[in-house]
Amino acid sequence: MKILQIIHKPQSRGAEIFTCQLSGQLTKIGHKVKIISVYDGEANLPWPDPIESLSANSKSRFIDFKAWKKLAIIIKSFKPCLVQVNAGDSLKYAVLSKNVFKWTQPIVVRNASEVGRYLNSRIQKSINVLFYKSISKVISVSHASKKDLLEHFPFLRGKIEVIQVGLENAKIKVKVLEPTGIKHILHVGGFTFEKNHEGLLRIFKKVQEKMPNVHLHLVGDGPERVNIERKVEEFKLEDHITFYGFVNDPLSYINSADILVLPSIIEGLPGVILEAMYCKTPVVAYNVGGVSEVLNDDTGILILKNDESSFAGSVLDILIKNDFNKVEEAFNLVRNHYMNDQIALKFVNSYQKLVEQSQ
Incomplete structure (x- = not known):
C-alpha cells in the first residue's frame, strides 16, 4: 500500500513523533509512506526522508486555496491508497482539499486526545461535524477517546476503531541527573x-x-x-x-x-x-x-x-x-x-479493510 501521512508541522510532540515511528514500521514491512506537514517547522523528527510542507497560512486556513491545491497535486503524484491525518489542522486541510479538488482517497483520522474538551461553542461543533462527515475512518488512541468522540459526533458510530500508541525498541542511554545524592x-x-x-x-x-x-x-x-x-x-x-x-x-x-x-x-x-x-x-x-x-x-x-x-x-x-x-x-x-512493530500490524489490518471497502 501507499500511505500519505499528514502532520500539523515538524515539532517534537507526541502526535508527530508517533506518526514518524509508525511510518518507519510500515516501511519496514513493505509499504510506501510519504509524510507531509501543513505548516513549516524546525524540529528534526525521526523520519529519514524530507517532510514536504504545504506552507499553509494559519490565519487563512478556511480560504487557503493555494495549500489545498498543493495537497491535491501531491496526492495526484503520489497516488496513495489512503490519507491519514494526525492532529492539529491536518484534518481541516485534507477535507477542504478533497472537497474542492475532488480527489477520491479515503481519509483516516488519528484521534489522540479528547476532542470534546476543545469544543467551546456550537459554531465550533457545527464546523467539526462537517469535517467528520467527510472522513472514512477514525483510529482512536484509547477507548476513552473513542467514547468522547461518539458523545459529540454519534454519526461516527461504526467508523471508529481503537489502536493504541506504541514504543520503539530502544537502547536506553545512561544519564546522571543533577544534583546527585537526592x-x-x-x-x-x-x-x-x-x-x-x-x-x-x-x-x-x-x-x-x-x-x-x-x-x-x-x-x-x-x-x-x-x-x-x-x-x-x-x-x-x-x-x-x-x-x-x-x-x-x-x-x-x-x-x-x-x-x-x-x-x-x-x-x-x-x-x-x-x-x-x-x-x-x-x-x-x-x-x-x-x-x-x-x-x-x-x-x-x-x-x-x-x-x-x-x-x-x-x-x-x-x-x-x-x-x-x-x-x-x-x-x-x-x-x-505496546511495541510499535505490533501496533503497525494493527494499522495495516485497519487500512486494508478500509481500502477494500472503498473499492
Missing part, C-alpha cells in the same frame, strides 16, 4: 494548559515541604513555559526545579528519574507513561482520558483528577519507601502489547 521527580510534556504544570508546581511544593532533598525536572517546551517559570519564582522553588526544553533522548531522563508524574487534565493515551513503564520507572498520574487503560493498581498509581494532596502523598510514599513493586508488571505490559 531524589528526582520527572515530568515530560509540552507546556500547554492540558499538562497542568501549575498544578504540578503546587504538588511539588507539598512534596518538597516534607522532603527537602528532592528535585523536579521539567522536559519539554511550549506556550505556557514563561508563565510557569514566573510561578516557580513566586513559589521560591528556583533551586529545586530544572527546565530542559525539548530533548532528543527523553528515555534517558525517564530511566534516570526516581518517579515520573503526569497531573494532566486532558489526555488521550500518553506515550510518556508507556516510556516510563519501559524504563521501569514508577508512575503517578491523574485518572483522565485513557490513562487508566494502561495505569492501574498493578502497574502504577492513579489519582482522582485535581486531588493534589493525594497526588503528593503518593509521590512521597514511593520516594520514601523505595520499594515500588509494580514496575515489572508495567514493563511486561508494554513489551507484550
Whole structure:
C-alpha cells in the first residue's frame, strides 16, 4: 500500500513523533509512506526522508486555496491508497482539499486526545461535524477517546476503531541527573494548559515541604513555559526545579528519574507513561482520558483528577519507601502489547479493510 501521512508541522510532540515511528514500521514491512506537514517547522523528527510542507497560512486556513491545491497535486503524484491525518489542522486541510479538488482517497483520522474538551461553542461543533462527515475512518488512541468522540459526533458510530500508541525498541542511554545524592521527580510534556504544570508546581511544593532533598525536572517546551517559570519564582522553588526544553533522548531522563508524574487534565493515551513503564520507572498520574487503560493498581498509581494532596502523598510514599513493586508488571505490559512493530500490524489490518471497502 501507499500511505500519505499528514502532520500539523515538524515539532517534537507526541502526535508527530508517533506518526514518524509508525511510518518507519510500515516501511519496514513493505509499504510506501510519504509524510507531509501543513505548516513549516524546525524540529528534526525521526523520519529519514524530507517532510514536504504545504506552507499553509494559519490565519487563512478556511480560504487557503493555494495549500489545498498543493495537497491535491501531491496526492495526484503520489497516488496513495489512503490519507491519514494526525492532529492539529491536518484534518481541516485534507477535507477542504478533497472537497474542492475532488480527489477520491479515503481519509483516516488519528484521534489522540479528547476532542470534546476543545469544543467551546456550537459554531465550533457545527464546523467539526462537517469535517467528520467527510472522513472514512477514525483510529482512536484509547477507548476513552473513542467514547468522547461518539458523545459529540454519534454519526461516527461504526467508523471508529481503537489502536493504541506504541514504543520503539530502544537502547536506553545512561544519564546522571543533577544534583546527585537526592531524589528526582520527572515530568515530560509540552507546556500547554492540558499538562497542568501549575498544578504540578503546587504538588511539588507539598512534596518538597516534607522532603527537602528532592528535585523536579521539567522536559519539554511550549506556550505556557514563561508563565510557569514566573510561578516557580513566586513559589521560591528556583533551586529545586530544572527546565530542559525539548530533548532528543527523553528515555534517558525517564530511566534516570526516581518517579515520573503526569497531573494532566486532558489526555488521550500518553506515550510518556508507556516510556516510563519501559524504563521501569514508577508512575503517578491523574485518572483522565485513557490513562487508566494502561495505569492501574498493578502497574502504577492513579489519582482522582485535581486531588493534589493525594497526588503528593503518593509521590512521597514511593520516594520514601523505595520499594515500588509494580514496575515489572508495567514493563511486561508494554513489551507484550505496546511495541510499535505490533501496533503497525494493527494499522495495516485497519487500512486494508478500509481500502477494500472503498473499492
